Amino acid sequence: MDFSLTPDLLELQQRTRAFIRDKIIPLESDPRQTPHGPTEEFRRELVALAAAEGLVAPHVGVEYGGLGLSHVGKAVVFEESGYSLLGPVAMHIFAPDEGNMHLLEAVASTEQKERWLRPLASGATRSCFCMTEPAPGAGSDPAALRTTARKDGNHYVINGDKWFITGAEGAAFAIIMAKDDDGNATMFLADMDTPGIEIVRTMDSLDHAFAGGHGVVRFNNLRVPASDILGEPGKGFRYAQVRLAPARLTHCMRWLGTARRAHQIATDYALRREVFGSKLIGHEGVGFMLADNEMDIRMSRLSILHTAWTLDQGARGTVESSMAKVFVSEAVWRVVDRSVQVLGGQGVTGETLVARIFNEVRGFRIYDGPSEVHRWSIAQRIGRNGANW
Structure with missing residues (x-):
């Protein structure tokens, strides 16, 4: 490498x-x-x-x-x-x-x-991906999918509820995961102004960065032509892996840049703020936090690059992306949390960007698979294959 x-x-x-x-x-x-x-x-x-x-x-x-x-x-x-x-x-x-x-x-x-x-x-439109459902539907366990797609001539009729659908408000189209007549997951494409699609509400959330927020979407007898199936019928879960492994990693890439920003703001403050007779960075309690930030940023970047390299070799990278998602999401959280601490009162107010970054990055440990689900998946692999790295 x-x-x-x-x-x-x-x-x-x-x-x-x-x-x-x-x-x-x-x-x-x-x-x-x-x-x-x-x-x-x-x-x-x-x-x-x-x-x-x-x-x-x-x-x-x-x-x-x-x-x-x-x-x-x-x-x-x-x-x-x-x-x-x-x-x-x-x-x-x-x-x-x-x-x-x-x-x-x-x-x-x-x-x-x-x-x-x-x-x-081109950026002319936005989209959304409709997979997650209210309990007892699909969430961390996609096999619990409850949205249905019933064949009706040359169309499918889709019914079900989705939530935490990022960007639903204002999206031009949706990719919809639904269970077909054979009980298999199939992906469908549909314009969001098609009759039968309802945006029930936009959910309040800690993060404010995603265009369109996070929505609750209902499909009520939505008719989709068979020609608008994405890929082949019954292969929805396989296609989800095509999307999810790289998407987990790109989350890591973007939020690593955000963690760098928080760290930079905290470092600049520690270099100029004088307290108890010296610059703030001269106090070990602060200096050590910034040192830990540097280590978390460095190791996160290496984890991302290794997984990216693995994907570029043509491998699926499922395990590698799970490991990167857990490590980077938790490292990013540590970096931002320490940055808040270094900034003191300014870290929990709008005096710097760090308080907003703190809110934005918290969800990263949950979406595209909570850390606990990825750890469980890795543990299952160990149970099958042993510790053979």
Whole structure:
């Protein structure tokens, strides 16, 4: 494994870093940020800024306007985007759109790509991924899927409830996971203005960064043509793995950049604040926290790069992505929590960005699989194969 960056990737890293610093960070106080993410007007302005730099959806193929980045390439660029909470929105690489683009590129038909992927990749539209359901439906256990898709001639009729659907409000289309007549999971594509789709409400949440927030969505006799099945019938869970392993990792990439930002703010404060006769960083209690931050950031990056390299070799990377998701999500939380502590009173107020970052990163330990589920999965593997690393 050689983690040295090519000249092209180094240039892209620096260009992304400059874009975030010069064009995006100055907009972080824009009032068009709501409790459910930036307004659509603001989102489009941000995307236009990234488009001017050639940085919209850089992970998708060149055919669809992207840069066709490898997983390692994404690790470098996505981390830089995450240095501002608005960066992934501007570059159109936030969840769920980033993962949906990857899935569509891998699985969709040519016609489906033109209809849904191309406008999504340009940033002209947003999307949502409808899988999670209220209890006793699918959550951490996808096998509990209860939404049904009944065959009716050349259509399927979909009924069921979903929640925690990120970006549902304002999305142009949805990827819907439902159980077909054979009891198998199938993915469907549907425009969100199709009769039978209802956004029941938008949920309150700690995080405010995701455009469209997190919604409760109901399907009431939604009719979807059989031609709008994504991929093949009955292979929904297989396609979910195509999406989920890389999507777990891209979360890690983006939030690592955000943790770096919190650490930088805390470090700058510790270097200038004088207390008890010396700079704050000179006190071991503070200096050690910042040192631990540096170690967590470094080890997180290595975990991400290793998993990205594994995926680039053509492996599924399921175990590696689970390990990275657990380690990075918990390391990011530690970094941000320590940064709050270093800042003292400023860390729990709006005087710096760190208090907001604290709220934003908490959900990372839950979505795309809670740490406990990933640990359970890894333990199951150990039970089958032993400790054979």
